[in-house]
Amino acid sequence: xxxxxxxxxxxxxxxxxxxxxxxxxxxxxxxxxxxxxxxxxxxxxxxxxxxxxxxxxxxxxxxxxxxxxxxxxxxxxxxxxxxxxxxxxxxxxxxxxxxxxxxxxxxxxxxxxxxxxxxxxxxxxxxxxxxxxxxxxxxxxxxxxxxxxxxxxxxxxxxxxxxxxxxxxxxxxxxxxxxxxxxxxxxxxxxxxxxxxxxxxxxxxxxxxxxxxxxxxxxxxxxxxxxxxxxxxxxxxxxxxxxxxxxxxxxxxxxxxxxxxxxxxxxxxxxxxxxxxxxxxxxxxxxxxxxxxxxxxxxxxxxxxxxxxxxxxxxxxxxxxxxxxxxxxxxxx
Amino acid sequence: xxxxxxxxxxxxxxxxxxxxxxxxxxxxxxxxxxxxxxxxxxxxxxxxxxxxxxxxxxxxxxxxxxxxxxxxxxxxxxxxxxxxxxxxxxxxxxxxxxxxxxxxxxxxxxxxxxxxxxxxxxxxxxxxxxxxxxxxxxxxxxxxxxxxxxxxxxxxxxxxxxxxxxxxxxxxxxxxxxxxxxxxxxxxxxxxxxxxxxxxxxxxxxxxxxxxxxxxxxxxxxxxxxxxxxxxxxxxxxxxxxxxxxxxxxxxxxxxxxxxxxxxxxxxxxxxxxxxxxxxxxxxxxxxxxxxxxxxxxxxxxxxxxxxxxxxxxxxxxxxxxx
Numbered sequence: 001x002x003x004x005x006x007x008x009x010x011x012x013x014x015x016x017x018x019x020x021x022x023x024x025x026x027x028x029x030x031x032x033x034x035x036x037x038x039x040x041x042x043x044x045x046x047x048x049x050x051x052x053x054x055x056x057x058x059x060x061x062x063x064x065x066x067x068x069x070x071x072x073x074x075x076x077x078x079x080x081x082x083x084x085x086x087x088x089x090x091x092x093x094x095x096x097x098x099x100x101x102x103x104x105x106x107x108x109x110x111x112x113x114x115x116x117x118x119x120x121x122x123x124x125x126x127x128x129x130x131x132x133x134x135x136x137x138x139x140x141x142x143x144x145x146x147x148x149x150x151x152x153x154x155x156x157x158x159x160x161x162x163x164x165x166x167x168x169x170x171x172x173x174x175x176x177x178x179x180x181x182x183x184x185x186x187x188x189x190x191x192x193x194x195x196x197x198x199x200x201x202x203x204x205x206x207x208x209x210x211x212x213x214x215x216x217x218x219x220x221x222x223x224x225x226x227x228x229x230x231x232x233x234x235x236x237x238x239x240x241x242x243x244x245x246x247x248x249x250x251x252x253x254x255x256x257x258x259x260x261x262x263x264x265x266x267x268x269x270x271x272x273x274x275x276x277x278x279x280x281x282x283x284x285x286x287x288x289x290x291x292x293x294x295x296x297x298x299x300x301x302x303x304x305x306x307x308x309x310x311x312x313x314x315x316x317x318x319x320x321x322x323x324x325x326x327x328x329x330x331x332x333x
Numbered sequence: 334x335x336x337x338x339x340x341x342x343x344x345x346x347x348x349x350x351x352x353x354x355x356x357x358x359x360x361x362x363x364x365x366x367x368x369x370x371x372x373x374x375x376x377x378x379x380x381x382x383x384x385x386x387x388x389x390x391x392x393x394x395x396x397x398x399x400x401x402x403x404x405x406x407x408x409x410x411x412x413x414x415x416x417x418x419x420x421x422x423x424x425x426x427x428x429x430x431x432x433x434x435x436x437x438x439x440x441x442x443x444x445x446x447x448x449x450x451x452x453x454x455x456x457x458x459x460x461x462x463x464x465x466x467x468x469x470x471x472x473x474x475x476x477x478x479x480x481x482x483x484x485x486x487x488x489x490x491x492x493x494x495x496x497x498x499x500x501x502x503x504x505x506x507x508x509x510x511x512x513x514x515x516x517x518x519x520x521x522x523x524x525x526x527x528x529x530x531x532x533x534x535x536x537x538x539x540x541x542x543x544x545x546x547x548x549x550x551x552x553x554x555x556x557x558x559x560x561x562x563x564x565x566x567x568x569x570x571x572x573x574x575x576x577x578x579x580x581x582x583x584x585x586x587x588x589x590x591x592x593x594x595x596x597x598x599x600x601x602x603x604x605x606x607x608x609x610x611x612x613x614x615x616x617x618x619x620x621x622x623x624x625x626x627x628x629x630x631x632x633x634x635x636x637x638x639x640x641x642x643x644x645x646x647x648x649x650x651x652x653x654x655x656x
Binding site: 060061169170171199200201203204205207208226227228229230232233256266267268269270271272273274275276277278279281282284285288289 | 376377489490491492519520521522523524525527528546547548549550552553555572573576577586587588590591592593594595598600601602603604605607
């Protein structure tokens with residue numbers, strides 16, 4: 001719970017994480033650029049998570065938030081930088097060591113139906129991790145799975161146990177994926193847009209479930225979302241990403257009440273508010289997100305920023321402390 | 334109310350399937366006044382997209398309109414011969430679909446898309462006149478002229494969606510139906526699209542129907558909102574009333590299960606269960622099995638959509654009883 005969030009060393013610490021993907025382009029483009037082209041998906045990201053904390057990673061498509069989530073579990077190898085889980089650097093672990101750690105770090109993907117095998121009953125899918133990691137006694141695993149199904153609201157568990165993914169609803173499928181991730185009793189979970197594909201009423205159910213699980217299991221998770229209203233509802237802290245970098249991070253009340261970075265402000269201003277009496281004119285940043293193959297120099301946001309100065313075009317703004325754990329990467333006040 | 338531009342009367346749409354017939358839309362009546370923006374809100378399977386397609390008679394076979402009328406300027410589109418209907422599509426009523434990448438032809442440059450529309454509906458136009466029209470509309474959309482020569486994949490998602498709305502508007506239709514127009518867009522792009530749509534509505538004197546599950550979007554755009562559940566309108570009211578004094582328990586549940594960035598919410602209301610299957614719809618109110626306020630009558634008899642306050646209709650026995 002939040003009360004002991006401030007004490008102790010971080011459960012997860014990400015430092016200067018960089019991930020570049022090569023672009024296969026025609027030789028002409030390559031010659032023109034004078035170098036091998038790369039997508040700068042994640043460009044020097046640092047953050048940490050304390051036990052029991054939920055950090056929201058918010059950003060638009062292409063901001064690098066999903067890649068960051070995958071790097072945090074080493075589902076991808078970073079180009080450089082480190083990911084420390086309880087002080088162990090995941091980026092240097094061998095396959096076998098990593099495999100032993102896997103039960104403790106789990107992931108929930110965006111589309112539940114594409115991350116479930118259509119040929120495995122949902123009971124078997126949830127049980128699969130227990131079998132692989134040989135947890136407990138084989139004969140008791142089915143009971144364990146039923147218990148878990150009940151705790152995520154997959155009831156009646158006996159009835160649903162033998163169903164296949166195509167026989168259940170989208171909301172139920174999302175619960176299966178969450179139950180599967182929780183089966184191994186992980187300490188750390190990355191949830192990548194777990195509600196993006198769900199209907200409005202199902203979203204609320206999944207959000208309440210995630211909240212309940214956090215309280216009951218003291219779960220630490222990284223919640224990746226493009227929806228700031230959801231981030232505000234679910235997270236303790238929020239990091240806003242733009243073109244592979246974190247531009248602002250802090251406790252959610254700080255970031256949402258006193259946004260500092262012009263991009264965060266623009267993003268907050270654009271969020272549709274479900275209240276027709278609060279319609280506003282949007283002051284939107286000009287243009288569109290530039291390509292991550294050729295990110296702008298200096299502050300990535302400067303070409304769209306209404307306050308940009310010549311300095312913003314030159315240097316990468318360092319993270320500045322604004323107090324109360326609130327940091328922003330903007331050269332301006 | 335002034336004479337409605339679009340008046341849907343007791344519309345029913347069926348999809349025959351192997352095990353029976355899906356009654357996707359079950360007696361929907363709606364009116365849209367000229368210049369108005371109507372939001373049609375519902376979750377998956379509520380029949381909202383089918384309803385939008387039915388206005389243009391684009392419901393795909395074996396699905397068919399099995400009853401009711403779609404009156405556009407007094408003409409019943411549901412019974413119009415196909416060659417007449419083809420003239421209505423695009424020219425009088427335009428449709429903007431959800432995913433611009435699948436609605437644009439990947440092998441055609443942007444200008445060709447526009448030319449195709451113009452050639453079909455205005456064959457008398459000279460090429461130079463057509464080009465002038467295209468340049469004008471791109472200008473209205475805030476897209477540079479040089480983009481005419483681009484292929485869809487070379488444009489960003491936001492730009493593609495603007496092209497879609499431009500294709501819809503080039504023939505100056507009276508009514509535009511937007512089906513989930515911003516689902517594929519990022520927040521900032523979505524906000525830009527909302528602003529654009531509002532401006533175009535003024536400039537082109539458009540009547541708009543927005544079909545969506547996104548309550549934020551209709552809160553920003555709609556004058557009036559109809560809430561669809563299991564193929565029926567359960568509530569139809571001015572936008573502010575829907576959000577601030579919803580009458581139907583389903584609307585109430587829907588509104589309070591959305592996180593609002595302007596509020597500090599402790600808990601969201603949740604609705605357990607899911608909508609009923611529409612092959613064999615329940616006898617009474619379709620929401621009864623999930624309704625926190627359910628009464629005996631709800632399971633037996635279907636409530637009708639009744640005007641409870643001025644311009645505020647709802648279909649619920651609770652309200653009828655309270656009065």
